[in-house]
Amino acid sequence: MYDYYLDGKDNFAADRAAAEQILKNFPDTKVGARANRAFLRRAVRYVVDQGVRQIVDLGAGLPTQGNTHEIAPEARVVYVDYDSVVCVHGRALLARKDNVDFLQADVREPDALLDKLGGLVDFEQPVAFLALAILHFIPDESAYDVVAKLRKVSVPGSHLVISHAVDSTPDATPQALEIYKKATASLNLRTREEILRFFEGYELAEPGLTYPNGWRPDDPTAPGNGINFGYVGVGRKL
Template identity: 75%
Template sequence: MPNVARMYDFYLGGKDNFASDRAAAEQILRLFPNTKEGALANRAFLRRAVRHVVDSGVNQIVDLGAGLPTRGNTHEIAPDARVVYVDYDAVVCAHGRAILGGEKVEILQADVRDTDALIERLGKLVDFERPVAFLMLALLHFIPDDEAYRVVAALREASVAGSHLVVSHAVDAAPDTSPEALQIYRQATAALNLRTPEEITRFFDGYELLEPGLTFPQDWRPDEELWPGSNIADFGYVGVGRKP
């Protein structure tokens, strides 16, 4: 079965994917040729957002729905921070542990939708009495509405002031072809749930949405960093919130 984490690895140009993942990803690319550029934009946003979190004094980062911890991921951007990668797929977690080897990070196999168990297990790996940054990049669009908002609210309530929420979320950029793309993901390990910008903004209820607000990935505090397809804007929206 195609795995969304390994498909994403393929979009990023990684080698940690199988033939079934590549076949499904190629189907998506035929429908949305800019998907690889969108993945690169998302990864560039991750780097800038993590640097902001660390500069804000947060040294605990929980990367939810992390997929494979490949090159340029959170633990390399914030080498002095406590980083916990969370994914529900056993194969992805086992593969991730093999990739990381002796790195001083944790990989936790858990379903983010089971918030009570997730928070209990995270409590053994991070200190919830201090600020924590929750990364939810390209994750929430794989969770249905009621569950998605409930998960974010539970993590917000479990954390203290100064904690951060980092989100990237796909939108319905091409209504004529989206149904076919949605069907491809239904046959993979997770189905897509596309949302409007207003619906994505709701995830930041209870947070202060930091400037420049909800925006395209390449427009969130851009720096001199250059990457292929830097003008691509149809991947979706991103935002960073801080709990007051």
């Protein structure tokens, strides 16, 4: 669905049908997806500038427009997704890419995930975990437990990058929740304060927790920079 919102070519009929249902209720979803992707590019450039050379992209989905390994060719990049079909297609799309892996693992099972990552990532060196548009698909206690375990295994200087949806259209939200429940996974929308909790133990980079287009925008005067499609932030482990 995300790839479809980005006008990508790597999506399936079921994805397109569910995405079109969402767009009927939330016509700005494509704009939000592109804002999220633009934030990804800026955040990845930022963590690389901080000296991080290992990036784990959680719930990555199919490689789409502007991939992490393309933004940070100097870094070791591990894409993670639980869907076996996504992983097969992802590995095919990334065939012969040096320093890039596509790992099948479920973010909701952090212990198993970290065991699998152990052979691909050196946890004695800083690592950046990207959790973009993924934590709102995980229930509360499980989501906070996942992030806590990622933080525990990370050395100081590691980074956490989050984008998270909010309930910006309460009247239409129940319909969207039902669509996502049938199509992929249930949505668990959170408040700004609840999203901020994920960054406990991290120092937030300026400008802190903000909307996607408001995080270090390439053009601060661009139209739509004041629209809130959710919250994003980048934290450095202390």
